[in-house]
Amino acid sequence: MTKFGLKKRRKIAYNTPMDVFRIKDFEIRNRLFVGTGKYATYELMQQALEASGCQVVTVAVRRERLVDKQGRSLLDFLDLDKYVILPNTAGCFTAEDAIRVSLLGRDLLEKNGNRGAGWVKLEVLGDKKTLLPDPVGTLEATRELVKEGFTVLCYTSDDPIAARRLKEAGAASVMPAGSPIGSGQGILNPLNISLCLETLKENDPRYPVIVDAGVGTASDVAIAMELGADGVLLNTGIAHAKDPVKMAQAMRHALEAGRLSYQAGRIPKKRYATASSPFEGVISYIPGE
Amino acid sequence: MTVKVNGDPRDLPDGETVRALVARYQLTPEKVAIELNRRLVRSEKYDTPLKDGDEVEIVTFVGGG
Numbered sequence: 001m002t003k004f005g006l007k008k009r010r011k012i013a014y015n016t017p018m019d020v021f022r023i024k025d026f027e028i029r030n031r032l033f034v035g036t037g038k039y040a041t042y043e044l045m046q047q048a049l050e051a052s053g054c055q056v057v058t059v060a061v062r063r064e065r066l067v068d069k070q071g072r073s074l075l076d077f078l079d080l081d082k083y084v085i086l087p088n089t090a091g092c093f094t095a096e097d098a099i100r101v102s103l104l105g106r107d108l109l110e111k112n113g114n115r116g117a118g119w120v121k122l123e124v125l126g127d128k129k130t131l132l133p134d135p136v137g138t139l140e141a142t143r144e145l146v147k148e149g150f151t152v153l154c155y156t157s158d159d160p161i162a163a164r165r166l167k168e169a170g171a172a173s174v175m176p177a178g179s180p181i182g183s184g185q186g187i188l189n190p191l192n193i194s195l196c197l198e199t200l201k202e203n204d205p206r207y208p209v210i211v212d213a214g215v216g217t218a219s220d221v222a223i224a225m226e227l228g229a230d231g232v233l234l235n236t237g238i239a240h241a242k243d244p245v246k247m248a249q250a251m252r253h254a255l256e257a258g259r260l261s262y263q264a265g266r267i268p269k270k271r272y273a274t275a276s277s278p279f280e281g282v283i284s285y286i287p288g289e
Numbered sequence: 290m291t292v293k294v295n296g297d298p299r300d301l302p303d304g305e306t307v308r309a310l311v312a313r314y315q316l317t318p319e320k321v322a323i324e325l326n327r328r329l330v331r332s333e334k335y336d337t338p339l340k341d342g343d344e345v346e347i348v349t350f351v352g353g354g
Contacts, residue, residue, distance in 0.1 A: 035354030036352040037352035038354075045352065059352065059353050060352065060354075061348050062348060062349065062351045063296070063346065063347065063348055064295065064314070064348060064349045073320050073349060075349070088353050088354070090353050090354065100329075103329045104322040104324065104346075107329055107331065108320075108322045108348075108350060111318075111319045111322075181354070236354065
């Protein structure tokens with residue numbers, strides 16, 4: 001009892017940490033996957049990653065000394081004890097090249113003792129203008145990489161049939177795009193994303209599905225999570241925001257809000273209004289009655 | 290001998306190894322991964338001598354999404 005004679009209220013843990021999910025052997029504590037590309041400086045990238053609260057960060061594999069003319073290496077700016085690095089095969093247009101890049105990425109992470117050695121974000125692109133995935137090349141590369149022992153996280157379009165094929169080919173996670181990479185158009189076809197989720201999680205509710213690409217602002221993340229995605233992968237939405245650090249925080253909160261909202265279960269949408277205050281006992285004139 | 294390194298032809302002394310090539314460019318072996326003729330070369334094989342006409346790719350991580 002308190003001094004006012006009120007019963008002490010049971011403490012409710014409002015700040016429960018996000019529930020954990022798994023992609024094969026990888027235990028994911030934070031559902032936001034953040035890219036390391038396109039930041040004005042490495043320092044700004046570090047701050048934004050920190051603010052986003054992410055555990056998994058994506059990187060690309062490129063020829064040495066052709067990118068940062070100052071000779072600085074991205075690896076010097078990522079805390080390899082803190083982050084799990086997820087190398088991508090961005091820029092690959094054939095299954096063969098995607099496999100080469102995956103092997104190079106794995107080798108680099110093994111050398112650096114990072115937990116990310118062994119998984120890959122597979123992208124096999126169709127063309128440079130749309131950066132949409134080549135479904136045939138993606139499928140071929142998935143099969144090969146699974147044979148090579150990789151945990152394959154597969155970037156794909158929001159086509160539920162393609163998604164199912166990739167899962168059948170052994171993808172550890174299928175990652176449908178909300179809209180084209182870097183376009184900031186958000187979740188253009190929520191129906192297709194929910195069909196992907198339904199197809200992939202049928203009789204397998206723990207199968208991890210991550211919405212990858214297209215996020216422009218925090219509400220896009222919330223929408224993806226409310227649809228039931230296990231996580232969201234984004235890069236440009238943070239890196240090219242006016243204030244990337246603030247946007248990283250916004251994304252973090254949106255992810256949490258979207259996850260909680262999904263778990264809480266939204267009300268169905270109705271055509272007409274339903275009063276929140278009772279009509280019984282009103283003293284006013286009611287039209288039509 | 291001439292070896293293509295990251296797409297550019299380079300004149301290198303005969304018998305140059307992968308390890309020597311990495312050192313020539315003042316790179317840290319742990320921070321790069323290497324392909325010889327489109328096949329990954331693991332660190333244990335860095336003493337492999339290169340041959341005329343070989344194609345080498347030296348890659349690292351850069352920012353990406």
